[in-house]
Amino acid sequence: MVEKKRKFPAIIIKHRGFFNLEKVLKTITNWFNEEDFEDFDITDYKYKIPSPAGAEYEIRMKGQKKVTGYVMFEIEVILWVYDLREVELIKDGEKIKTNEGRIIIEVFPVLILDWQKRFGGNKFLQRLQDFYHNYIIKYKIADYWDDMCLIKAGQLVKFVQESLSQEVT
Amino acid sequence: MAKHFPIRHRYTDIGKDRITVANWYVKYKEVFDLKQLYTLVHEWLFEEGWCTRNDQDFPEIFYSQREAAFGKDHWIRWRLTKKPEEGAIFFNYEFDIEFHTVGIKDTEIIIKGQKYKMNKGEAEVRVNTGLIVDYSGYFKTHPLLKPFKKIWINRLLKKKIEYHKRILSNDSYRLREAINTYLRLEKILPEKEFQEFWPTKSLD
Numbered sequence: 001m002v003e004k005k006r007k008f009p010a011i012i013i014k015h016r017g018f019f020n021l022e023k024v025l026k027t028i029t030n031w032f033n034e035e036d037f038e039d040f041d042i043t044d045y046k047y048k049i050p051s052p053a054g055a056e057y058e059i060r061m062k063g064q065k066k067v068t069g070y071v072m073f074e075i076e077v078i079l080w081v082y083d084l085r086e087v088e089l090i091k092d093g094e095k096i097k098t099n100e101g102r103i104i105i106e107v108f109p110v111l112i113l114d115w116q117k118r119f120g121g122n123k124f125l126q127r128l129q130d131f132y133h134n135y136i137i138k139y140k141i142a143d144y145w146d147d148m149c150l151i152k153a154g155q156l157v158k159f160v161q162e163s164l165s166q167e168v169t
Numbered sequence: 170m171a172k173h174f175p176i177r178h179r180y181t182d183i184g185k186d187r188i189t190v191a192n193w194y195v196k197y198k199e200v201f202d203l204k205q206l207y208t209l210v211h212e213w214l215f216e217e218g219w220c221t222r223n224d225q226d227f228p229e230i231f232y233s234q235r236e237a238a239f240g241k242d243h244w245i246r247w248r249l250t251k252k253p254e255e256g257a258i259f260f261n262y263e264f265d266i267e268f269h270t271v272g273i274k275d276t277e278i279i280i281k282g283q284k285y286k287m288n289k290g291e292a293e294v295r296v297n298t299g300l301i302v303d304y305s306g307y308f309k310t311h312p313l314l315k316p317f318k319k320i321w322i323n324r325l326l327k328k329k330i331e332y333h334k335r336i337l338s339n340d341s342y343r344l345r346e347a348i349n350t351y352l353r354l355e356k357i358l359p360e361k362e363f364q365e366f367w368p369t370k371s372l373d
Contacts, residue, residue: 012216014366052283053372078222083368102366104212106222 006111013105015164020098027163037063054083074110109153186302190334191341194295201370203288213347219249240272261304265297298341
């Protein structure tokens with residue numbers, strides 16, 4: 001294994017009440033496109049036949065962005081939707097169709113180093129890579145690339161929260 | 170001996186170094202949604218960092234379902250471990266969760282004019298939380314430090330152990346609170362756990 005992944009704790013957003021699922025999904029996909037995440041993909045899309053309580057969804061999305069020739073950001077988003085029902089609301093005197101239910105959005109930021117596998121091949125190169133990571137670019141990774149990756153995930157979280165009409169600072 | 174009897178209790182090697190922090194169970198006999206309860210406990214564990222979203226890594230070591238005329242019986246065992254934020258080399262947290270159900274039958278209830286599928290029967294959730302000291306076996310294997318292990322644990326690490334025990338017991342009782350909230354049982358802690366997002370058994 002030459003490619004080194006630095007995983008961060010998941011950022012979790014929970015919402016119970018009214019929200020527009022389509023709007024949330026569009027916000028996430030648009031953000032990935034606008035931020036130039038090249039390998040964006042909806043890896044899983046599960047839908048369960050609605051029970052009287054509502055429908056259930058499990059949607060997984062993943063995007064990767066090549067930042068430099070050595071560093072890559074990967075952001076995975078998992079949406080869990082429970083008891084989703086269509087409802088009609090009156091907002092500013094106008095009838096709008098929206099959804100009611102419970103949604104959990106988990107954002108997993110990952111920093112991938114050496115995505116081109118330059119240090120692949122033999123054990124000497126792998127040791128060299130460890131030396132490079134632990135002594136030469138140690139602070140560049142910890143103080144810069146880690147933060148950049150988390151900032152990107154934070155931006156996405158902010159957009160998602162806005163689409164859920166949550167309070168955003 | 171181990172050669173002849175390879176099946177051993179997992180605490181055989183750990184011995185006395187496992188300190189039981191909290192040991193409780195919740196027993197319930199009425200109408201509830203077993204799947205919801207199962208999911209709720211899993212979600213709580215994920216949020217608290219006890220497991221990942223990868224189901225292949227989830228330590229459900231035993232799942233048994235017996236179907237009889239009077240209903241289904243389940244035995245489900247989860248054995249979770251977590252590294253603490255401080256002192257990860259020396260300490261380790263453990264959560265042993267056991268679901269046991271008896272005579273679970275499908276039933277339907279009507280809430281606000283709509284039929285919902287539920288389960289009827291008896292369920293028991295048993296949790297044993299433990300703190301493992303000298304997790305890496307550093308003292309056990311070290312020839313010079315081995316005799317001082319007791320002094321080290323009982324005197325020098327006493328405050329640290331108390332600190333970890335407090336964190337672990339907090340976690341454990343918060344899980345009980347989440348289960349109690351779902352089952353609409355009496356709450357003990359001042360703050361309700363998981364109530365804002367997850368529905369209770371009566372789906373409110």
